[in-house]
Amino acid sequence: MKRIPSYAAGEVVASASPEYAAGDVVVGVLGWEDYTLFKPSPAVLMSKVDASAGFPLSHHISVLGTSGMTAYSGLFEVCKPAKGEKVFVSAASGSVGSLVGQFAKLAGCYVVGCAGTKAKVDLLKDKLGFDDAFNYKEEPDLKSALKRYFPDGIDIYFENVGGEMLEAALANMNTYGRVAVCGSISEYTGAGRRAVPDLLEVIYKRITLRGFLSWDFLPRFAEFNAVIGDWVRQGKVQVMEDVSDGLESVPSAFAELFRGHNVGKKLVKLA
Amino acid sequence: MKRIPSYAAGEVVASASPEYAAGDVVVGVLGWEDYTLFKPSPAVLMSKVDASAGFPLSHHISVLGTSGMTAYSGLFEVCKPAKGEKVFVSAASGSVGSLVGQFAKLAGCYVVGCAGTKAKVDLLKDKLGFDDAFNYKEEPDLKSALKRYFPDGIDIYFENVGGEMLEAALANMNTYGRVAVCGSISEYTGAGRRAVPDLLEVIYKRITLRGFLSWDFLPRFAEFNAVIGDWVRQGKVQVMEDVSDGLESVPSAFAELFRGHNVGKKLVKLA
Known part of the structure; x- marks a missing residue:
């Protein structure tokens, strides 16, 4: 049977490699399976987790994993927020959006998020500190x-949605606005219509739209993680995780992402 | 009657300002009129032309004016071309496109342009050195x-057109591709349909789209002009100008821009 890969955390139970010992905790592209066999190689992007940092295992694949890296690199490296700038985050209660908004607050920005239920909106305002x-x-x-x-207009739009939301954001952006194109959830399934951005807005307001993947910043993950880890430890960043139990929950957990049922990072616990 | 402003070159016939003397040649936002009265102020963006450089007056509002500045800043500052990169220019026989392609060749790029007639295509290949x-x-x-x-894909797209052309360019772009959004001629009039870019292409290929106006680079115009002036003097850049005669030709000259009748910079000679 073909392994279905997934970014995950796991414990080493046996190792023939001097780099890893039984008991080590690793994160990287593992399989949707109880036990994964892998050969260390740069392609596996496997890294050992510093257990002494004392974070729950789940954090290493959410706030200290791809979600945190995506939020951090997208906001700080792509958008370069300045204090006082106005930031709009769509899908703001999702795994990445919930962190982007909190990071932007820590950068001294004014932050507004949107989500699809009253409970999520309340969470953003009451627990995550969105303005x-x-x-x-x-x-x-x-x-x-x-x-x-x-x-007073939007300076930075962290784009997770696509479609009409992108058009509306562009129409409200300020001169020299920046759009980090992180995701396009409304367009993934083909169900939502695609965005028809007004290019004249892009020209006259000198807007930059930039697509990015967190992997592009892989060499700097340790640096980003050190900052994020401190924020989490100091209680400045709330970590939202939404955990399903057991391999049999994978299909429904995946489908939930597209129905907007998750709050924060969707994780599946296997063992 | 209200003055209709236009970027133009003119000769000073009389001056009460110590900054300007009769006989000086100036460029800036003048009027569509035989004689313009202006008060020197930063808002007028008026500058004296160095007549000793020996360029035809028209060059100061084409290759050494807004067209040259737009092409230079859009290509070099926005797109940052590297030697060997593949550059696509739409509306390539226009005032800006014809310069972008030639500048990109001087930067060691592979350049392909598109235009709307056989004569223009021949011009690009035979006279302007497009690959x-x-x-x-x-x-x-x-x-x-x-x-x-x-x-092998497009690294840089200099966007003058919008609509389907932008979609096609994005679909053919390489990872880390850059799009300088300079104009959107197909969308200005509302006749052509707007572009519906595929955001997943933008994300997965980490494409940057950036709208810009040459005015943003105003403080560096002298620096850019020195480089461009040398290229023109050395015959490395061909200057395409399309001159109509007389104030009465303004309406048709303007309309021609949208019908694709001009080749290079459209100018109207008043005196």
């Missing part, structure tokens, strides 16, 4: 909604 | 056309 948040499903006109939440 | 060129009106499928002209 404001709204339920996009209750907004018949996203352009005027953003105009209301950003009377 | 290749094609007539987009003869291509039923722009995506496959670009695949043919760029079997």
Whole structure:
């Protein structure tokens, strides 16, 4: 049977490699399986976790894993926020968005997020420290909604959604605005219509849109993780994890991502 | 009657300002009129031309004016071309495109342009030194056309057109591709449909799209002009100017821009 790869954390139970010993905790591209056999190689992107840091195992694949790296690199490296800038985060209660908003607050920005339920909106405002948040499903006109939440315009848009949301954000962006194109959840399935951005807005407002993958910043993961780890330890960043139990929950857990049922990082616990 | 402003060159016939003397040649935002009265101020963006450089007056509003500045800043500052990179220029026989392609060749790039007539395509290849060129009106499928002209993909797209052309370029771009969004001629009039870029291409290929205006680089115009002036003097850059005669030709000259009748910079000579 073909292994289905997944970014995951696991404990080494046996090792013929001098690099790893039984009991070590590793993160990287493992399989959806109880036991994974791998040969150390750069392609496996496997790294040993410093257990002495004292974080729950799950953190190493959420806030200290791909989600944290994506949020950190996308916000700080791609968007380069300045203190006082206005930041809009879509899919703000998701694994990446929930961190982007909190990181942006720590950078001294004004942050508004959107999500798809009242509970998520409350979470953003009450627990995650967003300056404001709204339920996009209750907004018949996203352009005027953003105009209301950003009377002085948007400087940075962290894009997770695509479609009409991107158009509305562009229409409300300030000169020299930056859009980190991280995801496009409304367009993945083909169910939502694609964005039709107004290029004249892009030109006249000198907007930059930049697609990125956190892997591009792989050489700097340790540096980013040190900062994020400190924030988590000091309670400055809340870690949202949404854990399902058992291999049999994988299909429904995956489908939930597209239905907007998860809050924070969706994880599946195998053992 | 309200003055209609235009970027233009003119000779000072009388001056009450110590900065300007009769006989000086100036460029800046003048009016569509035989004589313009202006007060020196930063807002007028007026600058004196060094007549000793020996360029035709027209060059100061084409290759040494906004067109040259747009081409230079868009290519070198926005796209940062490296030797050997593959550059695609749309509206390549226009005032900006014709310079972008030539500048990119001087930077050691492989350059392909597109235009809308056989004569323009021939001009690009025979006179302006493009590596290749094609007539987009003869291509039923722009995506496959670009695949043919760029079997190894596009690194830089200098965007003047919008619509389907942008989509086709994105589909053919390489990882870390850059798009300088300079113009969107197909979308200005509302006649052409807007671009529906595939955001997944933007993400997975880490593409950057950046809108820009040459004015953003105003403090560096003298520096850019020195380089461009040398290229023109050494015959390394061909200057394409398309001059109409007389104020009465302004409306048709303007309309020609949208019909694709001009080759190079469209100018109107008043006196």
